[in-house]
Amino acid sequence: MPVARVPRAERGHGMAPKFGTSGLRGLVTELTDDLVADHVRAFADACDTGGVLCVGRDLRPSSPEIATAVARAARSAGLRVIDCGEIPTPALALAARQHGGGAVMVTGSHIPADRNGLKFYARGGEITKEDEAAILAALDSVRPAAEHDDDVERDDQAGARFVSRYVSACGAEALSGKRIGLYSHSAVGRDHLAEILRALGAEVTELGRSDTFIPVDTEAVAPEVRQALSEWAAELGLDAIVSTDGDSDRPLLGDESGAVVPGDVLGQITAKMLGAETVVTPISSNSGVTDKGFEQVIRTRIGSPYVIAAMEEAGGRVVGYEANGGFLLGYEAQGPAGPLDALPTRDSVLPILMCLIAAGSGPVSLRVAVEPPVVTLADRLQEVPVEHSRALVERFRSSPSERATFLDGLDASEASVDLTDGVRMSLTDDRVVHVRPSGNAPELRLYVEARDRDSAHALLSRGLDQLRAAVGTGRPG
Structure with missing residues (x-):
């Protein structure tokens, strides 16, 4: 029976710890207890947690130790801490809503195991851009750790409640025979x-x-x-x-x-x-x-x-x-x-x-x-330093001639461009090419859209080749 191989770890380009609305991300070696504690206490100062913090973690080897650092920092900030253990992020969010508190999920999501991170949830849900700004401001004035005990409660039923949510909504026969x-x-x-x-x-x-x-x-x-x-x-x-x-x-x-x-x-x-x-x-x-x-x-x-x-x-x-x-x-x-x-x-x-x-x-x-006949595909170039991705996308944003040179390599012409997030080029034949840097990893992402799967795959493949050349030479194509 086939098993997908483990993708090789990226080599840490541009991955000094970074905080944003996706949370804190960085190399495990740089996610020190002090750095984690500073962000947790800033979060506690800046956001409404109701005085309660649920903590969960994924299965990365580094996650238990980081979760312990999160709990210790939350206790030093005066929060009641509830350990939900190894649990899906949405199950942790559900548990936090049920406890009337905030949450921190220790996870690096889909990035390799040499990295990890924290996802923050205020009492109202995922942190917003406004919360992000408030946390960053609070980082400049994080209070020293207060005297505290290490008492942490456990919620061993959070996962079971998450399971029950779907079973009760869908019914015991919903997937019978599949x-x-x-x-x-x-x-x-x-x-x-x-x-x-x-x-x-x-x-x-x-x-x-x-x-x-x-x-x-x-x-x-x-x-x-x-x-x-x-x-x-x-x-x-x-x-x-x-x-x-x-x-x-x-x-x-x-x-x-x-x-x-x-x-x-x-x-x-x-x-x-x-x-x-x-x-x-x-x-x-x-x-x-x-x-x-x-x-x-x-x-x-x-x-x-x-x-x-x-x-x-x-x-x-x-x-x-x-x-x-x-x-x-x-x-x-x-x-x-x-x-x-x-x-x-x-x-x-x-x-x-x-x-x-x-x-x-x-x-x-x-x-x-039976869905509308539009096919979207996405992929990315890995191990691209963040500054290189951003510089390339900025050239595309500011220069129609740079975009035209890139599209010439795809035998395509631009009909319109959308700069809402990255550079999204609608082509004269109704296809779409969208380039943007990843917000939390050293990756350059490419999204394409076409009317059939073969065309979409061909556009994605050629587009990645063009971007690879652009990153390697400093020119688009």
């Missing part, structure tokens, strides 16, 4: 997802479980992972294969052939299944969503803080999702068998379940095929 492969790798939510699928009636076969951390990016799925999904599907006769990224807030769904269903398509399907009226999604997502009959579609910059801000402004029956598939539910919705409380943070489970249920007794690929 044979589902679960690519477990090192995802922290692998056992929770298996429990949910089985409780909904599916026959689950675990695949590729690993004791070594594997950085799985659900938005730019590695070729070796795609090959493994295809081989598993063919060998085992599965109806679908599911997985998540490391902290289990981004979904991965392969159809009966193992072909990956794009995360934004999962979002479209889920929004319809839940009866949403307003959809909020970044400009990198599939533009076919505008053809699905929602009352309103709002496009934002890339990143959940922008999605959440637009969801809060819109109100009502609003949902959000990103191209990576993370789905945000902004209201109490009705599932196939019961209600679903709002959970406005990235969730991997809901889009996986809604797509599987939407397929009914037929193949997943047939349900996906």
